[in-house]
Amino acid sequence: MNCPLHQLNGKRALITGGNRGLGLALAKGLAAHGADVVLVARTETQLQQAAAAIRQTAAVKVDTFAIDLDRSSELEAFFENVVDTAGPVDILVNCAGVNLRGPAETIDLDTWQQVLRLDLTAPFVLSQAFCRHRRRLDQPGRIINICSLLSAGGRPTTAAYAAAKTGLLGLTRALAVEWAPYRINVNAIGPGYFRTEMTEPLYQDPAIGRWVLDRTPLKRWGTPDELVGAALLLASEAGRFITGQIIWVDGGWLASL
Secondary structure, X not given: OOOHHHOOOOOEEEEEOOOOHHHHHHHHHHHHOOOEEEEEEOOHXXXXXXXXXXXXXXXXXXXXXXXXXXXXXXXXXXXXXXXXXXXXXXXXXXXXXXOOOOOOOOOOHHHHHHHHHHHXXXXXXXXXXXXXXXXXXXXXXXXXXXXXXXXXXXOXXXXXXXXXXXXXXXXXXXXXXXXXXXXXXXXXXXXXXXXXXXXXXXXXXXXXXXXXXXXXXXXOOEOHHHHHHHHHHHHOHHHOOOOOOEEEEOOOHHHOO
């Protein structure tokens, strides 16, 4: 029996990067518990495929909007268009991101700024728009930011990504405190190593695959659906007194010495 506290009937969730990987898994999970979903990504074809997959398993409304989240100055108007077209947004999941690798001493400034725009600035601008939207309605809201193990540590060739994801965790805490009077809960999820289309080359690399298994106490990679439980907690009434937190879903990675 499903717990009533976890039900999202009558809610609408906007998920960036909802066309594949972790974003699609989160969209499917929220939809399975009753939420209408808005999928946001760059590629219309992938968005339509993702929407069709969700409709096969959940009787909810699915809307899709294609945009390049790198266009920071357009995101506020974009969010308002989503609201005007699809309806009020109760839950914002900032999942889209990019990791452009390169040695820290040689990475060019354009690459650095692109990663920060996509992984930190876009979540901030969308969160701003979401906050104003919920305040106009005088209604509570939930923001879930998808962070990374690199929000807590570092790896070679990931300076821009680590800076952005560490910043996203700091942003989560700052907004949680500032927007608590508006009844907007802001939290984060920190995934470990999950097997997705984007990480498949890493999974197939024998050396990297062995390193991940050796480093992860549960001795396996995560599957995208295993991120849903944390998101459901933070999106639903079950998590109404949780704000400013990060839930690590990493197979024990950060708990291990």
